[in-house]
Amino acid sequence: MNSEPDDPAIDRVPADLLETAACALSKNLCDHCLGRLFAKLGFGLGNEERGRALRVVLAMVGEREDESTPFISREILERLPVHKEDIQESGMEPAPDTPTSSWNEPSSPSFNRAWMEEVSEGGKCWLCEDVFHSLDELASVVLDEASRWEFSTFSVGCRMDPRTVEREQLLWQECGGVSPEPIKEELNREIGKRVFERLDGVEFDRADPDITFVLDPLYRSITCQVKPVFILGRYRKLVRGIPQTRWPCRHCRGKGCDRCGGTGRMYETSVEEQIGKHVVKILEGEDFKLHGMGREDVDVMTLGTGRPFILEVRRPRKRTFSPVDLEKVINEGSGEMVSVHSLRRASRKEVPLIKGAPSLKRYRALISSTSSLDEEKVKYNISLLAKSPIEQRTPVRVAHRRADKVRRKWVHEASVEVLSDGKAVIELLTDGGLYIKELLHGDGGRTEPSLSSLMEIPIEVETLDVMGVLFEDEMGTKEGVESHGKKVQGHNGKHQTDAQKEAQE
Numbered sequence: 066m067n068s069e070p071d072d073p074a075i076d077r078v079p080a081d082l083l084e085t086a087a088c089a090l091s092k093n094l095c096d097h098c099l100g101r102l103f104a105k106l107g108f109g110l111g112n113e114e115r116g117r118a119l120r121v122v123l124a125m126v127g128e129r130e131d132e133s134t135p136f137i138s139r140e141i142l143e144r145l146p147v148h149k150e151d152i153q154e155s156g157m158e159p160a161p162d163t164p165t166s167s168w169n170e171p172s173s174p175s176f177n178r179a180w181m182e183e184v185s186e187g188g189k190c191w192l193c194e195d196v197f198h199s200l201d202e203l204a205s206v207v208l209d210e211a212s213r214w215e216f217s218t219f220s221v222g223c224r225m226d227p228r229t230v231e232r233e234q235l236l237w238q239e240c241g242g243v244s245p246e247p248i249k250e251e252l253n254r255e256i257g258k259r260v261f262e263r264l265d266g267v268e269f270d271r272a273d274p275d276i277t278f279v280l281d282p283l284y285r286s287i288t289c290q291v292k293p294v295f296i297l298g299r300y301r302k303l304v305r306g307i308p309q310t311r312w313p314c315r316h317c318r319g320k321g322c323d324r325c326g327g328t329g330r331m332y333e334t335s336v337e338e339q340i341g342k343h344v345v346k347i348l349e350g351e352d353f354k355l356h357g358m359g360r361e362d363v364d365v366m367t368l369g370t371g372r373p374f375i376l377e378v379r380r381p382r383k384r385t386f387s388p389v390d391l392e393k394v395i396n397e398g399s400g401e402m403v404s405v406h407s408l409r410r411a412s413r414k415e416v417p418l419i420k421g422a423p424s425l426k427r428y429r430a431l432i433s434s435t436s437s438l439d440e441e442k443v444k445y446n447i448s449l450l451a452k453s454p455i456e457q458r459t460p461v462r463v464a465h466r467r468a469d470k471v472r473r474k475w476v477h478e479a480s481v482e483v484l485s486d487g488k489a490v491i492e493l494l495t496d497g498g499l500y501i502k503e504l505l506h507g508d509g510g511r512t513e514p515s516l517s518s519l520m521e522i523p524i525e526v527e528t529l530d531v532m533g534v535l536f537e538d539e540m541g542t543k544e545g546v547e548s549h550g551k552k553v554q555g556h557n558g559k560h561q562t563d564a565q566k567e568a569q570e
């Protein structure tokens with residue numbers, strides 16, 4: 066079946082494809098690196114098969130005794146291992162003579178062996194330095210690391226030696242690949258395939274894997290990028306005097322100094338630590354971060370249904386957990402300060418939703434005044450607060466770190482009970498981002514109206530507690546919020562969103 070010069074099948078093989086392949090073989094390339102120059106041709110083929118096929122075709126075409134393929138030089142022809150004399154000279158077994166049998170079994174062992182040995186005879190592949198011979202070993206490096214992590218989706222990424230990438234680009238420039246694929250992509254895929262075959266119950270996922278193994282094929286070193294675990298729930302802060310998140314010492318920025326007694330922190334603990342320390346231990350993570358739906362002041366408790374939060378656990382070795390068990394561990398370990406409920410697994414996408422979600426907040430404040438608090442008068446004036454928008458200029462106490470501007474917020478529900486000692490308990494449902502202490506004492510006129518300005522008496526806020534942060538199903542649709550007493554549509558959009566950034570302090 067040696068081709069006649071006018072064999073139409075041969076004439077149809079595009080010359081540019083063969084020319085590129087011949088050009089590439091002016092360097093010593095392995096089949097992977099040769100085939101990769103044509104990676105989009107031949108659906109379902111691997112690059113190694115492409116490379117091998119091109120070598121066969123070049124050998125066949127090159128044996129024609131005519132001038133139609135001047136680009137196949139003697140040197141290149143000698144590099145094609147299917148060339149009979151070469152194989153006989155090198156003492157290798159010749160490829161099966163019957164073309165039918167070799168085409169039916171393109172990867173018969175004798176065919177392959179002769180080939181690979183010949184390719185590497187003149188040294189390693191110029192481009193990849195024979196890295197494709199080590200795919201199984203490289204996969205083992207990944208599998209070894211993989212055994213230390215729990216994951217259900219993964220991907221593999223190779224960190225290439227810049228010199229390899231440079232050689233590849235040089236090859237593209239010189240010979241012009243028809244549809245070349247970068248070496249990195251083939252390596253990622255081939256190693257990923259081998260890892261996948263040897264692991265049970267995991268999926269290959271390039272877009273958003275639990276873990277990405279980053280391999281250096283040259284040095285066989287490996288690192289991994291691990292997706293954090295996110296847990297959504299609600300917390301109640303049962304004590305005053307701890308901040309929501311860790312707060313490094315202002316003077317030493319966490320290093321430890323005399324002011325903070327060497328602890329590096331402003332407060333002994335935080336809601337974040339009281340929740341995170343248990344979870345990070347169970348999931349064997351390296352660190353954690355709490356994302357709250359707003360935050361309360363250090364001296365404010367959060368009671369009632371609590372405040373939604375997402376705990377992010379970084380670089381967790383384990384990813385599965387029982388929300389019920391987790392809740393129990395946290396509440397048993399930290400329950401005197403912080404308790405949690407309604408835990409569930411969340412995703413990274415939910416973090417901005419939590420942080421930016423429009424919300425309504427319930428508060429309970431204990432107030433007192435140097436003037437007397439007449440129950441009827443307080444009731445009447447507090448009902449006025451729920452009837453008009455509150456124009457609130459950034460409070461003095463936070464002005465050093467928040468833009469000074471006037472925000473318009475609403476009070477949706479308000480009630481009062483005057484106690485026998487002359488103090489009063491006020492309960493409020495308000496937009497998120499309304500500063501409640503200022504709503505009551507007036508902040509020297511910066512919040513208008515305030516309970517103090519309406520009653521024309523000084524008001525002191527003795528304690529303030531968050532009784533719940535309402536969002537999603539509790540708020541329902543915008544219309545649904547009406548059931549909380551006041552239509553909020555129309556001032557529920559933008560203001561509510563930056564409400565969260567400027568959450569109640």
Ligand SMILES: [Zn+2]
Binds near residue numbers: 098
């Ligand atoms: Zn190669």
Ligand SMILES: [Zn+2]
Binds near residue numbers: 315
């Ligand atoms: Zn310090």
